[in-house]
Amino acid sequence: MIELSKVRKVFNADNPNEFSALNGVSVKISQHQLTVLTGPSGSGKTTLLSIIGCMSRPTAGRVRLDGRVISSLPERFLTDIRRKTFGFIFQQPNLIKGLTVLENVMLPAYPLGESYSLLKAKAIFGLDSLGIANKANAKVEWLSGGEAQRASIARALINNPSIIIADEPTAHLDTNLSFRFMEIIENFKTEGKTVIISSHDPLVYNSSLVDRLIKLRDGQIEG
Amino acid sequence: MIDWIERQRYIIDFTLSSLLRRKVKNFGLLALYTLIVFILASTMFFTYSIKKEASIILSESPEIIVQKLSAGRHDQFPLSQMETLKKIRGVAEVLPRLWGYYYEGGLGANYTLLVPPVTTNKNGIEETTDSITSVENKENAPDNPDKPLFQYNDTKLKPGTIIIGQGIARTRNSHVGDFMPFRAYDGSIVGFEIKGILSSESELVSSDLILISEQDFRSLFGIGNDFVTDVTVAVVNPHEVSTVASKIVNILPDSRPITREDILRTYESIFNWRGGMMIVIFSAAVLAFVIFAWDKASGLSAGERQEIGILKAIGWETSDVILMKFWEGAVISLTAFFSGAILAYIHVFFTGSLIFEPALKGWSVLYPHFVLTPFISVEQLATLFFITVIPYTVATIVPTWRAATIDPDSAMRHSGD
Numbered sequence: 001m002i003e004l005s006k007v008r009k010v011f012n013a014d015n016p017n018e019f020s021a022l023n024g025v026s027v028k029i030s031q032h033q034l035t036v037l038t039g040p041s042g043s044g045k046t047t048l049l050s051i052i053g054c055m056s057r058p059t060a061g062r063v064r065l066d067g068r069v070i071s072s073l074p075e076r077f078l079t080d081i082r083r084k085t086f087g088f089i090f091q092q093p094n095l096i097k098g099l100t101v102l103e104n105v106m107l108p109a110y111p112l113g114e115s116y117s118l119l120k121a122k123a124i125f126g127l128d129s130l131g132i133a134n135k136a137n138a139k140v141e142w143l144s145g146g147e148a149q150r151a152s153i154a155r156a157l158i159n160n161p162s163i164i165i166a167d168e169p170t171a172h173l174d175t176n177l178s179f180r181f182m183e184i185i186e187n188f189k190t191e192g193k194t195v196i197i198s199s200h201d202p203l204v205y206n207s208s209l210v211d212r213l214i215k216l217r218d219g220q221i222e223g
Numbered sequence: 224m225i226d227w228i229e230r231q232r233y234i235i236d237f238t239l240s241s242l243l244r245r246k247v248k249n250f251g252l253l254a255l256y257t258l259i260v261f262i263l264a265s266t267m268f269f270t271y272s273i274k275k276e277a278s279i280i281l282s283e284s285p286e287i288i289v290q291k292l293s294a295g296r297h298d299q300f301p302l303s304q305m306e307t308l309k310k311i312r313g314v315a316e317v318l319p320r321l322w323g324y325y326y327e328g329g330l331g332a333n334y335t336l337l338v339p340p341v342t343t344n345k346n347g348i349e350e351t352t353d354s355i356t357s358v359e360n361k362e363n364a365p366d367n368p369d370k371p372l373f374q375y376n377d378t379k380l381k382p383g384t385i386i387i388g389q390g391i392a393r394t395r396n397s398h399v400g401d402f403m404p405f406r407a408y409d410g411s412i413v414g415f416e417i418k419g420i421l422s423s424e425s426e427l428v429s430s431d432l433i434l435i436s437e438q439d440f441r442s443l444f445g446i447g448n449d450f451v452t453d454v455t456v457a458v459v460n461p462h463e464v465s466t467v468a469s470k471i472v473n474i475l476p477d478s479r480p481i482t483r484e485d486i487l488r489t490y491e492s493i494f495n496w497r498g499g500m501m502i503v504i505f506s507a508a509v510l511a512f513v514i515f516a517w518d519k520a521s522g523l524s525a526g527e528r529q530e531i532g533i534l535k536a537i538g539w540e541t542s543d544v545i546l547m548k549f550w551e552g553a554v555i556s557l558t559a560f561f562s563g564a565i566l567a568y569i570h571v572f573f574t575g576s577l578i579f580e581p582a583l584k585g586w587s588v589l590y591p592h593f594v595l596t597p598f599i600s601v602e603q604l605a606t607l608f609f610i611t612v613i614p615y616t617v618a619t620i621v622p623t624w625r626a627a628t629i630d631p632d633s634a635m636r637h638s639g640d
Contacts (some may be wrong), residue, residue, distance in 0.1 A: 007346035037267065050632035055536060076540060082631075083538025094533045108537040111235035113226035 001050055002029040002163075002194075007061035007071075009047050009219075022049040023219040024061070029196060030212070031162075034189055036205045037198040045198035046167055046217065052196060053165045054082040066077035083108060087156030089166035093148040095140040099128065102136040112159070114145075119158075126154040126158045130184065146177040153184060163194040166190045178203050183208060234543065238550040241530075252558055253508075258510055260563025261570070261613050265579060266501045268355070268571040275598040277490045283482060285455035285465050288320075289471055289482045297479075307474060309457060313467045319451035321440050325405065325433070330394055337379060338437045358609050382438045388431030392420050408445035415439065435632035445486040457482070502578060506568045517618055523626050535631035544627035545620060552619035556612040564607065572597045 001212055009022040014169075021044045027053070029035050037045045050056045054070060063071040070081060089134040095104045105123040127133045137141060143151060149169070156164060166185075170178040174220060178201065186209055188195050203212055215222040289308065308317045321338035380386060385403065393584070397403060402414040409530040421429045441448065458467050468480040523531070531544055559613050570576060 046632075050630075055632035056630040079535075079538065081542045089538060090536070094532055094536070096533060099240060103240070106239070107534070108539075110237060111230055111543045113228070113230035113233065113541055115229065159538065168331075221490075 001031060001064075003064040003197075004048075004052070005064075005189060006064050007048075007063065008049060009044075009056070016061045021219050022051070022058070025216075025219070025221055026061075027214060027221060031190050031194050032194045034185060034197070034209050035212045035214060036210050037196070037214050037216060038200055040200065043192070044053075044219040046220075047215055049167050049196065049198050051167055053086045053163075054078045054087060054106070055088075056105070083112070083159055085161055085163055087159070087161035087164045089149075089153055089164065089169050090158050091104075091170045091171050093140075093152040095143075095148060095151060097139075099140060099142055100137050101140055101154075102142065104140055105150060105158055107169045108155060108157055109158050110201035120163075121179060121185055123154065123158060125200065126157050127151070129187075131155055131158040136145045145172060146180065149173065149177070149181070150184075161193070163196065164188055166195070166197045166199075168197065168199055168201075169197060171207040175203065183207060231546075234547050235550050238547050238554060241547070242551060242554060249555065253555055256555065256611075256615070257563045258557035259568070260559055260607065261566045262501075263509070263611070264564045264607055265570050265576065266565030267607060268567055268597075268599060269576050269579065270314065270599045271603060272571065274491055274495075278487055281490070284483055284486065284603050285318075285462065286458050286483055287456040287468055287471070288555075289454045289456055289475070290479045290481065291475075292477050299446060300453050300478075302449050304475060304478075305454060308454065308471065311467060311470050313459050313463050313470075316457040318455045318457075319448070320453050320455055321437060322445055322452050323440075325443075331395060332391070332393060332431070334433050336433045336435050336440060336443075338440045339434050347480055349508045380418065380434060380435045380436050383415060384436070384437075385415040386419040386421060386434040387417055388421045388432040389423050389426045391433065391526075392417075398450040405443055407443050413439075413443060423608060424481065465497055496588040513614075521639050523622055528626055531626050532629070534632065535627065535629075541624070541627040547624055548619050548623035548627075549616065553612075560608060560612050564604070568597070568599075585621060613620055 005026045007022055007025045008020065011019045011021060025048060027042075028117070036047060041044055047056075047222055051058050051071075057208055058071055061071070062069055065081065070078065073081070095101075096107065099107075102120070102123055105126060106119050109119050109122075118185060124133055124136060127136055127150075130153060132150050132154070134146050135151070140151065149172075161201060166170075170181055173181060182204070185197070189209060204210075255258060289300070291298045291304075302319060305319065308314060318340050320340065324334075325334045325336055327334065382621070383581050387397065389404070395403070397417055399417055399419060401417050403417055404412055404414045407413050421432060421434075435443070437532050440446070446452075456467065456471070458464050464482050464484075468482055471480045513635065533542055534547075535541070570578065
C-alpha cells in the first residue's frame with residue numbers, strides 16, 4: 001500500500017519562477033492493482049510518479065510505503081528502497097548508448113554486487129520473456145523503437161521490483177506496439193505486481209485492465 | 224566482502240566501457256597527459272642521475288686544489304710555494320698539476336689539456352700514476368665500481384704522443400695512430416701522435432680531455448719549468464679539509480683553495496639550473512594541459528550529465544556515480560603516469576636524452592656521449608605522482624559530485640511532460 005497525505009511539491013522555491021506542481025495531494029494506491037494517473041500536460045502526473053517512486057522528495061506532506069514513512073528518509077535509504085522496490089519505465093527508453101542491450105539491462109544491479117553469472121542469467125531471462133533475447137548482444141543504437149522500450153522494461157525488472165512505475169509509456173509507440181505494451185502490463189498484474197502508469201493515451205486509461213483511474217488537474221486530484 | 228569486490232568490478236567494468244565509448248576524446252587526453260608526464264619525468268630523471276653520476280666520478284678528484292691568484296685572476300703557480308704547503312699541519316701530499324685549454328677554431332671546439340699526475344713509487348722513482356687506469360677496449364680492464372676520472376694504461380705517454388677523449392675522437396674522426404696538429408704559443412705548428420682514447424665510462428668529464436706529456440705541455444704553451452697550473456693537496460683527516468683550506472689562505476694570501484665540495488656544489492647548481500630552465504620552458508605546455516584537463520574533468524558534457532541522470536534514476540547512488548568517475552580519473556591519470564614515466568626512463572637511460580640533449584647537457588660542440596646509470600629516487604616519483612595524478616583525479620570528482628547530487632527525476636523530466 002502506498003499512501004500520500006497532503007503532498008505538495010514546489011519547484012524553484014522563493015524564486016521569481018516558483019512553481020507549484022502538486023497542491024496537497026492525498027491518495028491511497030492499493031497493491032497488485034493497475035492504477036493510471038491521467039490529466040493534461042502540466043497537471044503534475046510525472047511529479048507525482050517521481051515522488052511515489054522515491055526519485056524526489058515532497059516539499060510538504062508525507063509518503064508511506066507499507067505503513068513506513070519514506071518521504072523524510074536520507075538519499076541513501078531512499079535509493080535503496082527505489083532500486084529494490086520500484087522498476088521504472090520512462091517515456092523515452094533512456095538506454096545508455098554504446099552499451100549492449102544486455103549491459104543496459106544489467107546496469108541497475110551493478111551497485112548491488114550480485115554474481116555475474118546469476119545477474120546475466122536473470123537479464124537473459126527477462127529479455128527472453130519480452131521476446132528480445134536475440135538482441136542481447138546488439139548495441140542499443142541498432143534497436144527499433146519497440147525493441148528499445150522492451151529493453152528498458154527488462155531493465156526495470158532486473159531487481160525484481162514489486163511496483164512498476166511507467167511514465168507516458170506509449171507516447172512514442174504506434175497503436176500496435178501500444179497494445180503489445182498493455183499485454184506486458186497484463187502479465188505484470190498476473191504476477192501480482194503493483195503497476196502505476198501516468199498517461200493521457202485513451203488506449204491506456206480506457207483499457208479493461210485498469211483497476212483505478214486518478215485524474216489530475218493543476219496539481220490536484222479531480223473529483 | 225565478495226559483494227563489495229563484485230560491486231567494484233562492475234563499476235570498473237562500466238568505467239572502462241565508458242572510456243572506450245568516448246575513444247577519441249579520452250585517447251587525446253591520455254596522449255597529452257602522457258606527454259606532460261614524460262617531459263617532467265625526463266627532466267627529473269636526467270638532472271638527478273647526472274648529479275649523482277658527477278658526484279660519484281668527482282669523489283675521486285683531489286680534496287683541495289690550490290690556485291695562485293694575480294689581480295683576482297688565476298695565474299701560474301710557482302713550484303717554490305709547494306714546500307710551504309707541505310709544511311702545513313694536516314697536509315698529507317702536495318702534487319703539481321699542469322693543465323689548460325686549447326681552442327681549435329676550425330671545429331669551434333675547446334679542448335682541455337692535462338699532464339697526468341706523477342707520483343714517486345716505493346723505490347723512489349717518479350712515474351706516471353696508474354691508479355687512473357685503462358684505455359678503451361683494453362681486454363683485461365676490470366669493471367671498476369669507483370669509475371676513475373679518466374683511465375689509461377699500457378699506453379705509455381711519451382713526449383710527442385697524446386691520449387684523447389671520446390668526444391674529440393668522434394668530432395675529429397680521429398683514431399689511434401693519427402697525428403693531431405696544434406698551434407703552439409709562438410705560432411709554430413706541432414703534431415702529436417694519438418696513442419690512445421679515453422674510456423667511455425668517464426666521458427661525462429673526459430669527453431674533451433687530452434692527456435699530454437709534461438715536456439710537450441710546457442713547449443706548447445710556453446710555461447717555464449718553475450711554474451705549474453695549480454697544485455692538489457691531499458689531507459690526512461677528511462674532516463679537516465675546510466680547516467686546511469683556511470690555513471692555506473692564511474699562509475699564501477694570493478692563493479685560492481677549491482675543495483671537492485665546492486666543485487660538487489657547482490655541478491649541482493648547474494644541473495639544477497638547467498633542469499629548472501627546461502621546466503620553465505615546458506611550463507607553458509603544462510599550463511595548457513592543466514586548463515585542458517580542468518575543462519575536461521570539471522565540465523561534464525550534456526551526454527555525461529544525462530548518463531548520470533539515467534544511472535541515478537535506475538538505482539545508482541551518488542556514491543556509486545562518484546566511484547565510477549573516480550575510477551575514470553584514476554585509469555586515465557595512472558595510465559598516463561606509468562606510460563610517461565616508463566617512456567622517460569627509456570628516453571633518459573637508453574637513448575641518452577635524445578630530445579633534450581642540447582638543453583640539458585650544455586651547448587658545447589663536444590657533447591659528451593654517455594649512457595647514464597639509472598638512478599631514481601622514490602621521493603622524485605612520489606613528487607611526480609602528486610603533481611600529476613592527484614590533481615586530475617580530484618578535478619574529476621568535484622563536478623561529478625555536483626551533478627550526481629541532483630534529484631534522479633531529472634532523467635524523467637528529460638523525457639517527461
